[in-house]
Amino acid sequence: xxxxxxxxxxxxxxxxxxxxxxxxxxxxxxxxxxxxxxxxxxxxxxxxxxxxxxxxxxxxxxxxxxxxxxxxxxxxxxxxxxxxxxxxxxxxxxxxxxxxxxxxxxxxxxxxxxxxxxxxxxxxxxxxxxxxxxxxxxxxxxxxxxxxxxxxxxxxxxxxxxxxxxxxxxxxxxxxxxxx
Amino acid sequence: xxxxxxxxxxxxxxxxxxxxxxxxxxxxxxxxxxxxxxxxxxxxxxxxxxxxxxxxxxxxxxxxxxxxxxxxxxxxxxxxxxxxxxxxxxxxxxxxxxxxxxxxxxxxxxxxxxxxxxxxxxxxxxxxxxxxxxxxxxxxxxxxxxxxxxxxxxxxxxxxxxxxxxxxxxxxxxxxxxxxxxxxxxxxxxxxxxxxxxxxxxxxxxxxxxxxxxxxxxxxxxxxxxxxxxxxxxxxxxxxxxxxxxxxxxxxxxxxxxxxxxxxxxxxxxxxxxxxxxxxxxxxxxxxxxxxxxxxxxxxxxxxxxxxxxxxxxxxxxxxxxxxxxxxxxxxxxxxxxxxxxxxxxxxxxxxxxxxxxxxxxxxxxxxxxxxxxxxxxxxxxxxxxxxxxxxxxxxxxxxxxxxxxxxxxxxxxxxxxxxxxxxxxxxxxxxxxxxxxxxxxxxxxxxxxxxxxxxxxxxxxxxxxxxxxxxxxxxxxxxxxxxxxxxxxxxxxxxxxxxxxxxxxxxxxxxxxxxxxxxxxxxxxxxxxxxxxxxxxxxxxxxxxxxxxxxxxxxxxxxxxxxxxxxxxxxxxxxxxxx
Ligand SMILES: Cc1ncc(C[n+]2csc(CCOP(=O)(O)OP(=O)(O)O)c2C)c(N)n1
Ligand SMILES: [Mg+2]
Numbered sequence: 001x002x003x004x005x006x007x008x009x010x011x012x013x014x015x016x017x018x019x020x021x022x023x024x025x026x027x028x029x030x031x032x033x034x035x036x037x038x039x040x041x042x043x044x045x046x047x048x049x050x051x052x053x054x055x056x057x058x059x060x061x062x063x064x065x066x067x068x069x070x071x072x073x074x075x076x077x078x079x080x081x082x083x084x085x086x087x088x089x090x091x092x093x094x095x096x097x098x099x100x101x102x103x104x105x106x107x108x109x110x111x112x113x114x115x116x117x118x119x120x121x122x123x124x125x126x127x128x129x130x131x132x133x134x135x136x137x138x139x140x141x142x143x144x145x146x147x148x149x150x151x152x153x154x155x156x157x158x159x160x161x162x163x164x165x166x167x168x169x170x171x172x173x174x175x176x177x178x179x180x
Numbered sequence: 181x182x183x184x185x186x187x188x189x190x191x192x193x194x195x196x197x198x199x200x201x202x203x204x205x206x207x208x209x210x211x212x213x214x215x216x217x218x219x220x221x222x223x224x225x226x227x228x229x230x231x232x233x234x235x236x237x238x239x240x241x242x243x244x245x246x247x248x249x250x251x252x253x254x255x256x257x258x259x260x261x262x263x264x265x266x267x268x269x270x271x272x273x274x275x276x277x278x279x280x281x282x283x284x285x286x287x288x289x290x291x292x293x294x295x296x297x298x299x300x301x302x303x304x305x306x307x308x309x310x311x312x313x314x315x316x317x318x319x320x321x322x323x324x325x326x327x328x329x330x331x332x333x334x335x336x337x338x339x340x341x342x343x344x345x346x347x348x349x350x351x352x353x354x355x356x357x358x359x360x361x362x363x364x365x366x367x368x369x370x371x372x373x374x375x376x377x378x379x380x381x382x383x384x385x386x387x388x389x390x391x392x393x394x395x396x397x398x399x400x401x402x403x404x405x406x407x408x409x410x411x412x413x414x415x416x417x418x419x420x421x422x423x424x425x426x427x428x429x430x431x432x433x434x435x436x437x438x439x440x441x442x443x444x445x446x447x448x449x450x451x452x453x454x455x456x457x458x459x460x461x462x463x464x465x466x467x468x469x470x471x472x473x474x475x476x477x478x479x480x481x482x483x484x485x486x487x488x489x490x491x492x493x494x495x496x497x498x499x500x501x502x503x504x505x506x507x508x509x510x511x512x513x514x515x516x517x518x519x520x521x522x523x524x525x526x527x528x529x530x531x532x533x534x535x536x537x538x539x540x541x542x543x544x545x546x547x548x549x550x551x552x553x554x555x556x557x558x559x560x561x562x563x564x565x566x567x568x569x570x571x572x573x574x575x576x577x578x579x580x581x582x583x584x585x586x587x588x589x590x591x592x593x594x595x596x597x598x599x600x601x602x603x604x605x606x607x608x609x610x611x612x613x614x615x616x617x618x619x620x621x622x623x624x625x626x627x628x629x630x631x632x633x634x635x636x637x638x639x640x641x642x643x644x645x646x647x648x649x650x651x652x653x654x655x656x657x658x659x660x661x662x663x664x665x666x667x668x669x670x671x672x673x674x675x676x677x678x679x680x681x682x683x684x685x686x687x688x689x690x691x692x693x694x695x696x697x698x699x700x701x702x703x704x705x706x707x708x709x710x711x712x713x714x715x716x717x718x719x720x721x722x723x724x725x726x727x728x729x730x731x732x733x734x735x736x737x738x739x740x741x742x743x744x745x746x747x748x749x750x751x752x753x754x755x756x757x758x759x760x
Binding site: 165 | 302310361362363364365486488491
């Protein structure tokens, strides 16, 4: 099954995340990752979902049925910047610290905490690069690993602009009703 | 109007502003403030107390389907809300504009498993077009407007509003003028002209074109446009279960119902046609059979207001997103002069004649009407339909509400549907047994001058018949119930007979004496055991100034034919008992 990266603009109302997640689940599509946060426009959130589906057109159409979904773009085949973040707690006895530090340098990873026998490192990059980094540090001993969902943005002037919906989406003195 | 109101008063005024006149419901702790307020508005806002929230929901659905207006049902928190789940799901499947109003526990205890707290917005998320939890009195005026707008526009559907008790009790000055804030909800009504032209081109090239008309034609009020379109192009019309009433069956171009219990000639015509024009139907699996084998020779034009329906089950050559009526008008405008239709018309009579030959060969309705093989039965169910059909046609001003099962399919097959849109009301997509009796209550309130016949099986009747008490209490006289009593969950028994070697597991069914039950409810109750008594009973029901139930004790093990076994191609039909 093909993996698709879909970017959505949604009205920022309570419950919108569970609506999107619930819809994708009940229509039988498999979510690999989901990331959500504010967009450039107050009142509008942006989500990136990575789904497996034979029929992505149906996924897109079904997402549009949700009242709060403003815009859905399947960007899988577009030129995009894709990012994920991983945070790792590594075994770091004094003997291996030096090696870990230099490996982090190669991958542009940051050391954010150093304990007596462990280190926390943070790394951001394209999904493949994140994958690669994890494999490279695995031999040192991963105590904890945490990854964010993927986010994606189309390169160049083209894009999906929340401000285009400003007239409707903005606060504008229009209180956003409490919804769930 | 800019005075302080309680939340509950705002709810009443919001409903009145949206043109709501009647609501069906049951009160309880969390919704009591709304009931307290509605007393003040009772002249404008009629409340019908039902006996079960499921009944309230179906009654609201019946009202909505019979009018095209929003149906409103009410339940309290917890079980009140969960009892509404079935009608909400039913409304979702059949695109019925329904507003469900639920009380919720106070916002200070929300999420604490308070008495009768249930997460009804969570439960109904997949079965509503949209839903809301309102915790602030200041949101009520806006949310009610938005909810009704969403329920009634685009592809209609159910919307639920759950309101905490304190939001109903608190007061505010309502703001009725807030602009709707729905950047993600912009239904498409006008079809794309380019697509319309593509459709015309395809239709003009057809030698064996066919129209399938569905619920969308009725909901958009396009029956007249459909007639004009079919007549101008001389294309025969098939009507789905929910398309019944969109095109008169007496019309020379009408073919009848397709699908699992559709007519042989309809299914054959679908398999043979070269262009299939589906307007407002969603290619449900009960219509298509095994979808990959459906209409193998056809290029498909699919008109639907919901883009997600197009291409979902059947491959489409020309997709058109739009309102059925506006699309038919656009198509009519794009049609060439009469001379240019000559080519299309030249094939029309051959094609229609071919289909009529198929119909003759496989008899269709006739097979039931001249039933030599049923002569030994005391009361064949077909007798009931035949007599009811003739009587209704002669009397006029009727609507028929059916439940789910064999009796439903016989009604669709054996009644000549010529009374126009919204005269055949049934639970199609969800197939909800128990729909008919409460739905007939809503239909009867919407159309007090029509006679409403609820045709229901003995199984479905025993699910919701308590609404007979509601009907009595409300003084409704124009409902007549025909129980097609076969002592079985008949449709399931049929599958067991045909595909499971007559293992009648969990299908034989007894019941009380339904006529006596009716009398206990203050109705007139009649029992018919023999074919000679059918007409007399129907006439007596019509002559009675009040609700009447007739218990038709029909032959028990009769099957609905023709039939396409589940997941089979519609080309593989069991046509009569002899093929089974
Ligand atoms: C609520 C509900 N439960 C179960 C079913 C499954 N079902 C479909 S038809 C049918 C039999 C209906 O029996 P009855 O109401 O007597 O009608 P008949 O088929 O005998 O005419 C059943 C059980 C259903 N459709 N709805
Ligand atoms: Mg039965």
